[in-house]
Amino acid sequence: MARFAFVTLIATVVLAMGVSAAPLSTRQIGNLECNLARASIVKNMFDSKSAIDSIQDATGKAAAQAGLDEAFSGVKTIGLNIITGKAAGADARTQVENGLQTALTEVKKLDPAADPAVQDATDNLTAAVADGASVVTNCK
Numbered sequence: 367m368a369r370f371a372f373v374t375l376i377a378t379v380v381l382a383m384g385v386s387a388a389p390l391s392t393r394q395i396g397n398l399e400c401n402l403a404r405a406s407i408v409k410n411m412f413d414s415k416s417a418i419d420s421i422q423d424a425t426g427k428a429a430a431q432a433g434l435d436e437a438f439s440g441v442k443t444i445g446l447n448i449i450t451g452k453a454a455g456a457d458a459r460t461q462v463e464n465g466l467q468t469a470l471t472e473v474k475k476l477d478p479a480a481d482p483a484v485q486d487a488t489d490n491l492t493a494a495v496a497d498g499a500s501v502v503t504n505c506k
Contacts, residue, residue, distance in 0.1 A: 400505035407462075407497035410490050411437060414469065417487035421476065429472035430487065437465025437494075459502065466495050 396404065415434055421427040440461030444454040470491040478485040 396505050400501065403497055403500035403504050407494050407501055408441065410494035410497055411441065411466075414487055414490035414494055417483050417490055418469070418473070420483035421473075421487060422481050422483070423476055426472055426476045426484075430469045433465045433468030433470075433472060434491075435465070436468065437462045440465060459498075463495075463498055466491060466498060470495065 411434065415431075418427060418430045418434060421430065440458045440463075443458040443461070447454045447458070470488070473484060473487045473491060476484045478488065
């Protein structure tokens, strides 16, 4: 009798999981290229954050951080939408793009010869922007 109760419990849990889960296509799991692009943009955004945190010019640093914060907010929205099975809205993608462009614009106003972190931030932000374009192309 105990074995029957255990098997019934396991079957109920498995069925409940199957009923509550959204279909994989709806959840926007993505193919290999899509997921590599997603991982790459997040990596480059974190690398950008580290480089920006090291910039010595306080005003330029704050402006670049604000742009990157906007981009991270958009990534968070997209991630939550993927997890909950909702479509990632164009507004969140635009938020990521605008945030990265703002951060890159602000970093490019600084002198990389005076601060090596500026070049690191520029390189990482440029890579993140390219990765964003790859996500748009590969994640449909």
